[in-house]
Amino acid sequence: MSDRPAIALVGPGAIGTTIAAVLHEVERTPVLCGRTAHPRLLLRHDDGEIVVPGPVLNDPSTLGEPFDLVFVAVKTTQIADSADWLAALCDENTVVCALQNGVEQQARLEPYVNGATVLPSVVWFPAQREPDASVWLRAKPRLTLPDVPPAQRVVDALHGTRCMVELSGDFISIAWRKLLLNAAAGLMVLANRRAGMFSRADITELALAYLRECLTVARAKGAVLNDSVAQEIVDGFQRAPADLGTSILADRQANRPLEWDIRNGVIQRYGAELGIATPISDVVVPLLAAGSEGPG
Numbered sequence: 494m495s496d497r498p499a500i501a502l503v504g505p506g507a508i509g510t511t512i513a514a515v516l517h518e519v520e521r522t523p524v525l526c527g528r529t530a531h532p533r534l535l536l537r538h539d540d541g542e543i544v545v546p547g548p549v550l551n552d553p554s555t556l557g558e559p560f561d562l563v564f565v566a567v568k569t570t571q572i573a574d575s576a577d578w579l580a581a582l583c584d585e586n587t588v589v590c591a592l593q594n595g596v597e598q599q600a601r602l603e604p605y606v607n608g609a610t611v612l613p614s615v616v617w618f619p620a621q622r623e624p625d626a627s628v629w630l631r632a633k634p635r636l637t638l639p640d641v642p643p644a645q646r647v648v649d650a651l652h653g654t655r656c657m658v659e660l661s662g663d664f665i666s667i668a669w670r671k672l673l674l675n676a677a678a679g680l681m682v683l684a685n686r687r688a689g690m691f692s693r694a695d696i697t698e699l700a701l702a703y704l705r706e707c708l709t710v711a712r713a714k715g716a717v718l719n720d721s722v723a724q725e726i727v728d729g730f731q732r733a734p735a736d737l738g739t740s741i742l743a744d745r746q747a748n749r750p751l752e753w754d755i756r757n758g759v760i761q762r763y764g765a766e767l768g769i770a771t772p773i774s775d776v777v778v779p780l781l782a783a784g785s786e787g788p789g
């Protein structure tokens with residue numbers, strides 16, 4: 494690391510609070526950049542809680558020079574609104590680690606980061622934001638990053654924290670596997686139910702058929718994934734606590750815009766590009782889009 498400011502985090506919500514808290518525990522507290530000026534962040538986990546002292550800054554013009562490492566944990570629907578933060582925090586020497594779902598993190602962030610290196614990640618852990626803005630961490634924090642040189646900055650920053658970081662030489666396949674999980678989780682929005690709904694035989698059949706469709710597109714885009722992935726994902730939902738939700742369901746229930754395009758629309762878009770029929774996406778995607786944007 495240089496002698497410039499070390500670590501900043503944009504978007505201190507469910508995932509951002511988790512990463513800020515694990516960094517704070519090892520005295521690498523990031524500068525917190527948000528929309529709402531919370532006085533502090535609070536993470537509840539299995540063994541207790543971590544308070545990250547604030548404030549959460551909410552005015553990008555108060556920042557000085559760019560940072561070495563910037564974690565971005567706004568929803569992908571909020572990237573454009575975060576443009577002033579990204580412009581102030583990033584230059585060509587910055588590594589921007591996207592803590593977001595989807596397989597398009599680089600393409601979506603690169604226009605905003607002043608030539609910084611955008612490092613995608615897979616965020617494996619569920620975290621739930623409570624009405625008082627505290628966050629309930631519902632699994633051990635774990636990230637997968639591509640095994641490329643800029644990833645070392647993230648590995649160093651998270652070294653010795655309670656967040657496990659894995660590097661993968663086949664990041665594309667890992668990222669698509671996670672995307673498939675997120676795509677199937679989108680069915681929770683349409684049913685307005687949590688993971689317990691996957692114990693129904695009809696939902697199991699629908700999810701498996703949808704996942705097989707997603708798998709065809711994923712493979713055509715270069716992911717190396719076995720047929721068994723569809724069943725493994727459904728098994729995972731069936732083993733999960735019945736009240737485990739997903740971030741897109743939390744957004745729907747709060748009537749916020751949904752990440753439908755990066756989680757579900759992406760399958761339909763790439764299917765159309767590649768000449769792959771996506772009949773289940775053709776039903777699921779417009780319903781999610783309408784749930785997000787209306788009108789009505």
Ligand SMILES: NC(=O)C1=CN([C@@H]2O[C@H](COP(=O)(O)OP(=O)(O)OC[C@H]3O[C@@H](n4cnc5c(N)ncnc54)[C@H](OP(=O)(O)O)[C@@H]3O)[C@@H](O)[C@H]2O)C=CC1
Pocket residue numbers: 503504505506507508509526527528529566567568569571574575576578592593594616617618619620621622739740752
């Ligand atoms: N939650 C989860 O379990 C998981 C989420 N993900 C992915 O991680 C990403 C983040 O999701 P999640 O943490 O759930 O999202 P949240 O909605 O909990 O957090 C988003 C945060 O971004 C802040 N924000 C919004 N607009 C701006 C802005 N213009 N400038 C700065 N900050 C802003 C929000 O502020 P405010 O306080 O005002 O709301 C909030 O703190 C998403 O891509 C999601 O799909 C991936 C795996 C699991």
Ligand SMILES: CC(C)(CO)C(=O)C(=O)O
Pocket residue numbers: 594616617618619620674675678738739740741
């Ligand atoms: C928790 C998980 C893995 C389930 O879809 C997720 O990625 C999310 O909630 O956005």
